[in-house]
Amino acid sequence: MSDDQQGMFGAAGTGDTSGYGGLVRATAADGSSQRPFGGYFDQVADDLERAYPDFADAIERVVVDRGELTLHIKRERLVEVALILRDKLKFEMSMGVSGVHYPDDKNRELHAVYHLLSVTNNQRIRLEVSVPDIDPHIPSLVEVWGGSNWNERETFDMFGIIFDGHPGLTRILMPDDWQGHPQRKDYALGGIGVEYKGAVTPPPSDRRSYK
Amino acid sequence: MSTYADPYASSRETTEGTVFSVTGGDWDSLVTEIGQAKEERVVVNMGPQHPSTHGVLRLVLELEGETVTEVRCGIGYLHTGIEKNIEFRNWTQATTFVTRMDYLAPLFNEAAYCLGVEKLLGITNDVPEKANVIRVMMMEFNRISSHMVALGTGALELGALSPMIFCFREREKVLDIFEFISGLRMNMAYIRPGGVAQDLPAGAVEKILATVKDLRHSFKDNEKLLVGNSIWMKRTEGIGYLDLAGATTLGVTGPVIRATGLPLDLRKIQPYSGYENYKFDVVTADTCDVYGRFLIRINELEQSLRIIEQCAEKLKSLEGAPVMVADKKIAWPAQLAIGADGMGNSLNHIREIMGTSMESLIHHFKLVTEGFRVPAGQVYSAVESPRGELGAHVVSDGGTRPYRVHFREPSFNNLQSTSAMCEGSMVADIIGAVASIDPVMGGVDR
Numbered sequence: 001m002s003d004d005q006q007g008m009f010g011a012a013g014t015g016d017t018s019g020y021g022g023l024v025r026a027t028a029a030d031g032s033s034q035r036p037f038g039g040y041f042d043q044v045a046d047d048l049e050r051a052y053p054d055f056a057d058a059i060e061r062v063v064v065d066r067g068e069l070t071l072h073i074k075r076e077r078l079v080e081v082a083l084i085l086r087d088k089l090k091f092e093m094s095m096g097v098s099g100v101h102y103p104d105d106k107n108r109e110l111h112a113v114y115h116l117l118s119v120t121n122n123q124r125i126r127l128e129v130s131v132p133d134i135d136p137h138i139p140s141l142v143e144v145w146g147g148s149n150w151n152e153r154e155t156f157d158m159f160g161i162i163f164d165g166h167p168g169l170t171r172i173l174m175p176d177d178w179q180g181h182p183q184r185k186d187y188a189l190g191g192i193g194v195e196y197k198g199a200v201t202p203p204p205s206d207r208r209s210y211k
Numbered sequence: 212m213s214t215y216a217d218p219y220a221s222s223r224e225t226t227e228g229t230v231f232s233v234t235g236g237d238w239d240s241l242v243t244e245i246g247q248a249k250e251e252r253v254v255v256n257m258g259p260q261h262p263s264t265h266g267v268l269r270l271v272l273e274l275e276g277e278t279v280t281e282v283r284c285g286i287g288y289l290h291t292g293i294e295k296n297i298e299f300r301n302w303t304q305a306t307t308f309v310t311r312m313d314y315l316a317p318l319f320n321e322a323a324y325c326l327g328v329e330k331l332l333g334i335t336n337d338v339p340e341k342a343n344v345i346r347v348m349m350m351e352f353n354r355i356s357s358h359m360v361a362l363g364t365g366a367l368e369l370g371a372l373s374p375m376i377f378c379f380r381e382r383e384k385v386l387d388i389f390e391f392i393s394g395l396r397m398n399m400a401y402i403r404p405g406g407v408a409q410d411l412p413a414g415a416v417e418k419i420l421a422t423v424k425d426l427r428h429s430f431k432d433n434e435k436l437l438v439g440n441s442i443w444m445k446r447t448e449g450i451g452y453l454d455l456a457g458a459t460t461l462g463v464t465g466p467v468i469r470a471t472g473l474p475l476d477l478r479k480i481q482p483y484s485g486y487e488n489y490k491f492d493v494v495t496a497d498t499c500d501v502y503g504r505f506l507i508r509i510n511e512l513e514q515s516l517r518i519i520e521q522c523a524e525k526l527k528s529l530e531g532a533p534v535m536v537a538d539k540k541i542a543w544p545a546q547l548a549i550g551a552d553g554m555g556n557s558l559n560h561i562r563e564i565m566g567t568s569m570e571s572l573i574h575h576f577k578l579v580t581e582g583f584r585v586p587a588g589q590v591y592s593a594v595e596s597p598r599g600e601l602g603a604h605v606v607s608d609g610g611t612r613p614y615r616v617h618f619r620e621p622s623f624n625n626l627q628s629t630s631a632m633c634e635g636s637m638v639a640d641i642i643g644a645v646a647s648i649d650p651v652m653g654g655v656d657r
């Protein structure tokens with residue numbers, strides 16, 4: 001995740017003289033976890049290593065946080081890993097794709113996060129793929145889990161991540177001729193100020209607020 | 212995979228990249244193209260303004276006579292940007308936004324979100340027992356009110372008018388309970404990070420038990436109207452077929468996958484909010500069709516009533532117990548109360564912060580304007596909503612506002628199966644199939 005954040009109140013460059021804006025908050029990096037991971041995570045990692053010889057090369061890191069397992073995967077290997085997870089480790093269902101935009105994570109700005117569910121073993125894991133903003137291509141998983149179709153369209157619509165091999169990657173929630181990808185951090189929320197008896201309440205993104 | 216020329220999604224190259232146009236004003240060219248083809252092919256737009264599309268769902272149908280050869284869904288007409296908006300509100304304020312997504316199941320939206328925030332805060336086990344019992348009870352009441360709409364409107368769309376009247380009568384009783392407990396009938400933002408917004412009012416348990424008794428009696432009216440009704444069965448049996456393999460690959464959950472015989476119910480397999488302490492059965496069917504999904508909803512009503520009764524039993528011994536976490540740096544400072552002018556902060560609290568304690572005022576002000584900070588990280592929390600797995604992917608950067616929240620909406624994923632269910636069937640059966648998915652467009656589009 002990003003570096004330390006400076007200033008915990010208000011927009012930068014405002015006349016905040018309280019001194020509060022000088023505070024620094026560390027946004028801890030989530031790092032990577034070492035074995036033992038605990039719970040069924042060791043079993044999942046063992047099975048995946050056994051079924052997939054290129055494990056060390058394909059998996060960038062493994063994170064266990066708050067009782068959840070995240071595998072960070074190189075995008076070139078995503079489809080291979082997904083197929084093995086589906087067929088060998090019985091992760092039959094993909095619960096969707098969510099994008100996250102980290103503008104400060106250099107060359108890994110756009111993250112696609114896949115939530116997998118194994119009904120057979122009653123397990124959940126998460127895959128995360130990071131790509132740079134200038135080359136936002138990720139192979140599509142529609143061939144692996146058909147339900148990824150709309151989810152990938154939504155992530156494309158909201159973040160501009162291009163899922164290569166998707167059968168029809170079009171906008172799904174926004175109008176077809178919309179400019180930009182609304183969920184990215186560099187896309188303003190917008191809105192208009194509301195005036196009442198001479199005083200104006202600015203739109204939420206322009207208000208001075210705590211970070 | 213190859214790309215192919217699609218009459219509904221033409222593409223053109225621009226400086227920004229490829230731009231696809233799905234709806235466009237290309238009807239003229241489409242009609243010309245179809246006119247040249249030999250076969251009798253008709254393309255029909257159903258919706259977005261159509262009474263049986265549960266709001267604003269657009270279906271593009273390709274027909275050969277009465278047979279549907281292709282179905283495409285057009286969604287997004289109810290997109291409100293809730294996920295974007297809550298990135299500009301604090302963690303508590305976000306509950307008032309997420310409650311408006313799937314407007315028939317507001318409490319489930321709040322629960323999925325709040326469980327995620329609590330997991331990030333690491334206070335999942337600190338949520339008081341009474342808050343958990345109230346959450347479970349409210350969610351089960353909500354399941355009933357949501358199923359009532361699904362059954363009532365589903366029947367109405369297939370031409371049966373009476374069930375609608377009965378279902379909305381029953382739903383009204385549930386909404387009265389919501390109003391009695393939370394002050395609001397819909398979009399109540401009642402479940403908050405750390406607990407619930409306010410304690411139960413006096414006499415709540417008696418009222419709940421009376422309502423349960425009343426509902427159990429009146430549900431029979433509905434059952435008599437539809438279960439085994441030969442006209443209803445002809446319209447629903449074997450219609451909208453989707454088997455387990457199809458449902459699994461499409462990520463379909465809820466009554467639709469339970470109608471294939473798989474007892475996938477998160478309340479049982481991955482319990483949250485103390486669901487492991489209640490006795491109830493997971494209802495399944497093995498017909499994979501609209502009738503099976505209908506029967507599951509009918510039978511889940513009784514299971515919900517069973518859970519509510521057990522909640523009421525627990526609540527009797529929890530009189531006066533806390534409903535919000537003890538940590539004062541997270542807990543909302545004031546209990547809400549219903550006064551003469553509607554719901555607001557309790558008068559006792561206002562008297563304290565305005566009249567007696569400056570420190571209380573500061574504390575209140577800090578928590579309400581600034582909120583609390585949530586340690587950085589990401590979690591996924593899922594609840595079993597009336598429509599299936601409702602998941603919240605909550606990401607924090609350590610600040611007072613969510614960095615990113617994404618909802619895995621069951622309606623969104625389930626709606627994808629429309630094509631699989633309807634292609635090859637008759638036009639009239641689309642209505643039944645869509646009704647059996649029970650999509651709520653507020654949830655689909657968010």
